[in-house]
Amino acid sequence: MDFIYLDNASTSFPKSPNMASAMADFITTKGININRGSYSPAYDVEETIFSTRQILKELFNGYDEQYVTFTPNVTMSINTVLQGLLNTGDHVLISGMEHNAVLRPLTYLSARGISFDSIPCDTNGIIQLESIESLIKENTKAVVLNHGSNVCGIVQDIAALGAICKTHDIYFIVDCAQTAGTIPIDMKACHIDALCFTGHKGLLGPQGIGGLCLSPRISEVLKPLVYGGTGSVSHLVSMPTNYPDRLEAGTLNLPGIIGLYEGLQYINQKGINTIHRHEITLANRFIDGIKHIPNLILVGHNATFDNPTNNTIFDNRTNHASPELINTSNTVAPKNQRVAVVSITSTGVDNATLAYRLESEHHILTRVGLHCAPLAHQTLGTYPTGTIRFSFGYANTINDVDAAINGLQQLMI
Template sequence: MGIYADNACTTFPKPPCVVEAMTRFMTEGGYNVNRGSYGGAFDAEDGVLECRELLCELLGGPDPSDVVFTRCITESLNLVLKGLLTPGDHVVVSSMEHNAVMRPLTQLAQRGVTFTRIACAADGSLDPVDVVQALTPATRIVVMTHASNVCGTMLPLAEVGALCQERHIAFMVDSAQTAGFVPTRMDELHADALCFTGHKGLLGPQGIGGVVLSPELAATLEPLVVGGTGSVSDSEETPCFMPDRFEAGTLNLPGIMGLRASLLWLREQGINAIRAHELALTQRFLDGLFPLEEDGLVRIVGRRDTTNRTGVVSVCTPLLDEAEVARRLDVDFGIQTRVGLHCAPSAHKTLGTFPVGTIRFSFGFAGTEADVDAVLTALRKICSQLNHPID
């Protein structure tokens, strides 16, 4: 299949145990939960509970019942923002946020919610002091990404969370680019909500995500969706207890079983070992990009080392159209990347790459040094052959 360098979008390949767990569930007992009084249904409930327990353990949640499953991290972010905010409330975000945060806030702004966007530095970094200066008496919540999906720069969320905690302001973390790759714990980040997705660093399937909520924040949220939960079925009122309060309808059980398998695999392998491998590949890639940059063929966007970053690297090709370079990488060399604005126009404005965007490379746990070297060779060939300005 060539070289896959788009793990920031979705990780590939998945550990074989993920596919096996999903297949086994759907072929040997695809029962529902909370809706059957027989052995198979109870086994499914046990699997869901174990997945909550594994997530709580990994992400530093208060209790497994505080883990709420959604179909994706975007839904998790919407669940908290729309369940908490009312006209007159104020929100603080960074300029590196994904549209999963900015589009709900833009929608809520039409209903009287305001937000302040803190300007990050040109490498995507943020000064926690700027957060304090952005707070107002109406600030209800601070929402920030743990790491940029464009350039990999990590934000100082532990410091931001502590500032919020001191001021009794809710703090929500978007961990899309870090959970499973970087130690990401709700307790250490002083977060009231930690939103996660299954299909990136957690190495699970698409279509499953969630949020870990503090009991205090959960008690203040209005559910985004209400309906049948299989519990308290004698009442037409939404259950007040967790996690049923926020899990109306049938859960993505194949996805949860796949996620449970990937979490067990991650625990066995060790996140720190995976992180060390991916950052070693990232450093090798950066080292290989420096000569290309000196020759004027590429420009590295964001941080230029592996300090306070993930394994996401974006580049511009000053003499060439980025989309054409990405197409050539795919068609001529079998190298799969992500080109454009990555659903994060605010981040690209911060990094100085709007409106064209960048070519983004992200190597995963299955990547090799040979993969990195092949990408660098292909980049040099393409840029050397076509090194003339785009008309």
């Protein structure tokens, strides 16, 4: 790779070391469907798919493998839950940091008599927990929340929010696009009813696979979004009510699940806390390095976060396939952490020009604009211009961070 990839919030790159070969092996040597043929190779594939559900359930401390269902991405997961749960007259609370993956389905649903309000966040993007009680109405059915911001990296206190939802008997739906695989998430401790994830970001899998991890109580009431064949109870013309079949009409993305399985194996092998701390060390170094560059503004919280104590992280780019990450103990994520997503804006140079010059002169790839989250930019005060976003992944190194700092220093002179 002759560029420095700092757009891991969009999709992680490189992927987990064995992902591509496992997918290629499946396609070339197995390639058969599950739940359809009653021959033994199909059962072998089925076993891997079941193991993937199991690993995901364990990663999120979910309730049961049957409640881990696959979708193409988190956008589809969120749509499945919102459209399968909400009825005319229902009210939903979201936060001021939501992605269009939440806003657009809810805007569509508002034409069907479903209303929503936004819980305010401060200019750091942190949800104002004290505002929630007054926004809850008699017909409030769910809180839908972006766990980790894809704009400024703030991570919301889902334990506190989950407790509020539990007290009021409200479903708690969490968009874990940026946090699944990058920080520990405890679905039960946080009273999450629907944990929506995508496979191609922190879970280090391929594009085209995502899913849901559901609580038993939401599983009972969800209606399918898509109807069709499941390979089970074929004599029935209605969808099976059991899980995971209830939400999995049509052939699954088996190569995608097999790729995701490899991503999960890698995360478990390295340890999610190790990956998190590695990424946060990089984000902190970047924040510290650019803080004093004239005419650059850090967006959202601009302090460094969660500094690892053993600050010896790998420092070369030679082994992207399996970098050595710092090792730390397995601790639960503290509240108001961050993920390794940092946004900046400039007062002197247009953001798009800056991003273009970072690529053309320094080979650094970033993302510029609104990042599909106009509401978050309104909250953070960067609408409509947007920001330049730097997002660090497990395979990035100190050298990558320093190249970005140096590049910005040179361009801002």
